[in-house]
Structure formats: structure tokens, C-alpha cells
Amino acid sequence: MIKQYEIKLPVLGRGFHLIDHIIRGEIKDLPQSGLVNIFLQHTSAALALNENADPTVRMDFESFVSRMIPDDPSLFKHTLEGPDDMPAHLKSSLFGQSVTIPVTNGRLKTGTWQGIYLCEFRDHPQSRKITVSVLS
Amino acid sequence: MIKQYEIKLPVLGRGFHLIDHIIRGEIKDLPQSGLVNIFLQHTSAALALNENADPTVRMDFESFVSRMIPDDPSLFKHTLEGPDDMPAHLKSSLFGQSVTIPVTNGRLKTGTWQGIYLCEFRDHPQSRKITVSVLS
Amino acid sequence: MIKQYEIKLPVLGRGFHLIDHIIRGEIKDLPQSGLVNIFLQHTSAALALNENADPTVRMDFESFVSRMIPDDPSLFKHTLEGPDDMPAHLKSSLFGQSVTIPVTNGRLKTGTWQGIYLCEFRDHPQSRKITVSVLS
Numbered sequence: 301m302i303k304q305y306e307i308k309l310p311v312l313g314r315g316f317h318l319i320d321h322i323i324r325g326e327i328k329d330l331p332q333s334g335l336v337n338i339f340l341q342h343t344s345a346a347l348a349l350n351e352n353a354d355p356t357v358r359m360d361f362e363s364f365v366s367r368m369i370p371d372d373p374s375l376f377k378h379t380l381e382g383p384d385d386m387p388a389h390l391k392s393s394l395f396g397q398s399v400t401i402p403v404t405n406g407r408l409k410t411g412t413w414q415g416i417y418l419c420e421f422r423d424h425p426q427s428r429k430i431t432v433s434v435l436s
Numbered sequence: 437m438i439k440q441y442e443i444k445l446p447v448l449g450r451g452f453h454l455i456d457h458i459i460r461g462e463i464k465d466l467p468q469s470g471l472v473n474i475f476l477q478h479t480s481a482a483l484a485l486n487e488n489a490d491p492t493v494r495m496d497f498e499s500f501v502s503r504m505i506p507d508d509p510s511l512f513k514h515t516l517e518g519p520d521d522m523p524a525h526l527k528s529s530l531f532g533q534s535v536t537i538p539v540t541n542g543r544l545k546t547g548t549w550q551g552i553y554l555c556e557f558r559d560h561p562q563s564r565k566i567t568v569s570v571l572s
Numbered sequence: 573m574i575k576q577y578e579i580k581l582p583v584l585g586r587g588f589h590l591i592d593h594i595i596r597g598e599i600k601d602l603p604q605s606g607l608v609n610i611f612l613q614h615t616s617a618a619l620a621l622n623e624n625a626d627p628t629v630r631m632d633f634e635s636f637v638s639r640m641i642p643d644d645p646s647l648f649k650h651t652l653e654g655p656d657d658m659p660a661h662l663k664s665s666l667f668g669q670s671v672t673i674p675v676t677n678g679r680l681k682t683g684t685w686q687g688i689y690l691c692e693f694r695d696h697p698q699s700r701k702i703t704v705s706v707l708s
Contacts, residue, residue: 302469302470302471302571302572304469304538304540333574333576334574334705335574335609335705335707337471337536337538339536339537339538339545340547341545341546341547341548341550342547342549342550343485343486343487343547343549343550348665349615349665349669350615350661350664350665351615351661354650356648356649356650357650357658357661359649359650360647360648360649360650360658360661360662361661361662361665363647364641364647364648364658364662365662367647368504368640368641369500369504375496375499375500375503376492376496376500377492377495377496378490378492378493378495378496386493386496386500389486389487389493389496389497390496390497390500390501392486393484393485393486393497393531393553394530394531394666395665395666396532396668397485397535397550398535398536398537399669399670400536400609400611400670400672401611401670402576402609402611402703402705404576404703409611409613409703410613411612411613411614411615411701412613413614413615414613414614414615414669417665429547431538431540431545433470433471433538435471435571435574435707436574438605438606438607438707438708440605440674440676473607473672473674475672475673475674475681476683477681477682477683477684477686478683478685478686479621479622479623479683479685479686504640505636505640511632511635511636511639512628512632512636513628513631513632514626514628514629514631514632522629522632522636525622525623525629525632525633526632526633526636526637528622529620529621529622529633529667529689530666530667532668533621533671533686534671534672534673536672565683567674567676567681569606569607569674571607571707
């Protein structure tokens with residue numbers, strides 16, 4: 301059985317953001333045993349799992365990744381949508397646009413430190429849409 | 437229920453290629469609600485989702501990624517299969533060898549700009565094999 | 573139907589390790605047709621699929637990735653847990669913490685050269701936990 305949820309995230313600025321509370325708030329009736337796929341319908345943002353405690357981890361994600369893939373138009377042909385656009389596409393596919401998480405005993409079976417990140421790569425983002433599929 | 441399809445892609449040169457039309461042509465009977473996993477059986481190519489409109493985006497993917505992970509044998513021990521081989525393995529795991537996409541109302545629920553990319557990292561590639569699993 | 577397995581890996585040192593034999597040993601009763609998700613409950617290690625024959629490939633993974641994302645505390649704010657910690661978080665999300673593999677005729681339908689890697693990014697790791705979900 302597959303149950304789906306559409307979630308519209310609030311606009312979050314460029315950077316890495318914990319969105320666990322939003323996702324968990326929308327999908328309350330989890331099965332005893334299952335699998336959840338969270339899918340982002342965009343090409344300049346990403347989803348990831350990582351450390352959910354220290355906010356400097358998320359700052360380091362933004363600064364390191366933007367150093368590795370810089371907003372430097374001299375590196376790209378696709379520059380019409382701004383210097384942050386092509387780097388955003390690259391980061392989006394490297395991090396990936398979906399995460400899949402097991403469900404056990406009615407709860408997402410993430411590790412103690414695993415939080416769900418929205419990785420926003422645009423300087424002036426709009427609201428992002430997510431589809432959650434719950435398999436049981 | 438799980439339905440599977442084997443797809444043999446045409447040989448595509450080194451670079452990033454839209455393969456939506458091929459995938460959609462093979463899996464016509466999608467369920468009302470479901471999940472599709474597309475899996476590539478190779479270690480020197482990858483699958484990704486990204487911008488489906490401007491071809492310069494795909495050129496920038498190839499040039500930037502090959503600059504970040506260069507065909508430079510002095511960096512590697514595994515060089516017997518050519519200077520592009522070890523970089524291809526690295527890129528393959530960073531982009532990932534499968535994508536999972538929700539199905540809603542009988543259609544792949546990709547965003548407006550999300551196309552399916554075959555990322556071919558070898559200079560002289562052969563045909564690539566894909567397994568599509570449709571869950572409903 | 574979903575069947576789940578908990579696997580506790582032996583402690584493996586920093587680097588990239590083939591763990592096929594461990595995973596396959598635990599999930600013997602695969603369905604004729606299905607999908608397997610392998611999920612790692614950690615934020616400083618990853619799972620990947622890549623070349624299963626030549627061990628120098630796995631050495632090149634470790635050396636190149638640690639050159640691309642160096643253990644250099646001057647680059648990071650989050651340095652309390654050691655110089656390898658923040659790089660480990662970054663690598664973990666770039667490689668990803670789960671892999672999804674089709675099952676056909678009762679076997680994991682990986683390509684000839686695709687092995688399952690545990691990517692261990694910490695200098696002094698502990699045992700890692702994995703949840704395997706088998707869908708049929």
C-alpha cells in the first residue's frame with residue numbers, strides 16, 4: 301500500500317535547514333513496518349540526512365560546498381539566471397533530490413543524529429514542494 | 437505489487453544526456469499512485485535528475501565535474517583501464533546509480549524542470565543497462 | 573510486503589570497504605521480484621555501489637575524496653569532535669546514506685562489477701548499524 305502527502309515548505313534562505321518537524325508533522329500515521337521516500341520537485345535544491353544537533357555543522361555545509369562549487373560565472377555557459385544558478389544545479393544532483401528512510405514500530409528509523417535537511421542553493425528561493433510516499 | 441522493466445540504452449557519448457523519452461516510452465502503464473526506482477547496473481556512469489530545458493546546463497555539468505575530478509593518472513593507482521576510468525568510478529558514486537520518483541495520477545511526479553539524466557563518464561562507453569521497478 | 577533486517581557491521585577502519593558478503597549473508601530469502609533498500613543510521617559514514625574487483629579502486633576513493641574534502645580545521649567552525657569529523661559529515665551526504673537495488677529471480681540485480689561499499693570517514697570509528705528493507 302502506498303500513501304502520499306504533498307508538502308509545501310516555507311521559503312527558507314540559501315543554506316542547509318532542518319525540516320524534520322515539518323515532515324513528521326504531516327505524516328503522522330506511519331505503519332508498523334514500512335519505507336518512506338521523500339522527494340523534492342526541484343533542480344536547484346536538494347534533500348539530505350545529516351547532523352541534527354550543532355547548527356555550525358549546517359553553516360559549514362553551506363560554506364564548504366559553495367567553496368567547492370563557486371558562484372563564478374567564468375566557469376559556466378548557463379549564466380542567464382544568475383551566478384548562483386548553475387552551481388545550484390550541480391549541488392542539487394550531487395546531494396540528490398530524494399531520501400528513503402525505513403519505518404519500524406511506527407517511527408522513522410533514522411539514527412540518533414540524523415536530521416532531514418532541505419539544502420537550499422538559490423540566493424532568492426521560492427517555496428519548495430515535496431512529495432512523501434509511505435510504503436507499507 | 438512490483439513490476440519490472442529491463443531497458444538497454446543506446447550508446448551515448450561522454451557527457452550528460454536526457455533519457456526521459458526512453459524511460460517513459462518503456463513504462464507506459466503506471467499505477468494511479470506508486471513509486472518508481474530506476475537503477476543503473478554500472479560503476480562508471482550514473483543517473484540523476486536535473487534541468488531539462490537548456491542544453492548548456494548539461495555541458496556545464498560535464499565540464500565542471502571533469503574539472504573537479506580530473507582525468508589525471510598521477511592522482512590514482514587504478515589507471516590500467518585509462519585515465520578516464522577512476523574518475524568515472526568516483527563520479528558514479530557521487531551522483532549515484534539510481535533515482536526514485538513518486539507516481540501520482542498515473543504519471544511520474546517530477547517537477548516542471550526535472551529531467552532524467554544518464555551521466556556517461558567514459559570516453560568510449562558501451563550500451564548501459566537499466567532496471568525500472570514500479571511499486572504500487 | 574515489507575521485511576526488515578537489522579545488521580550491525582564489524583568495526584571497519586577509515587576507508588572504503590566491500591560489505592556484500594555481510595549483507596547477502598543476512599538477507600537470504602529474497603523474493604522473486606522486489607526492491608531492497610539498505611539504510612545506514614549514521615552521519616559520518618555512507619553507503620555506495622562501486623567496483624568490486626580491484627582493491628586499488630577503494631584506495632583511490634579514500635585518497636581522492638580526502639583530498640577533495642580535507643581534514644583541515646581552518647575550513648570549518650564545527651571542529652570539537654576532531655579534524656576528520658566535519659569532512660566526514662560532508663562526505664556522508666555527498667555519497668548518501670542509503671542504496672536501493674532491484675531484486676529479480678530471487679537475487680540482487682546488481683551489475684557484474686557493482687559491489688556494496690561501506691564508506692567509513694572517521695579515523696576512530698565504532699560499529700555501524702544498517703537497516704535492510706525488502707519490498708515484494
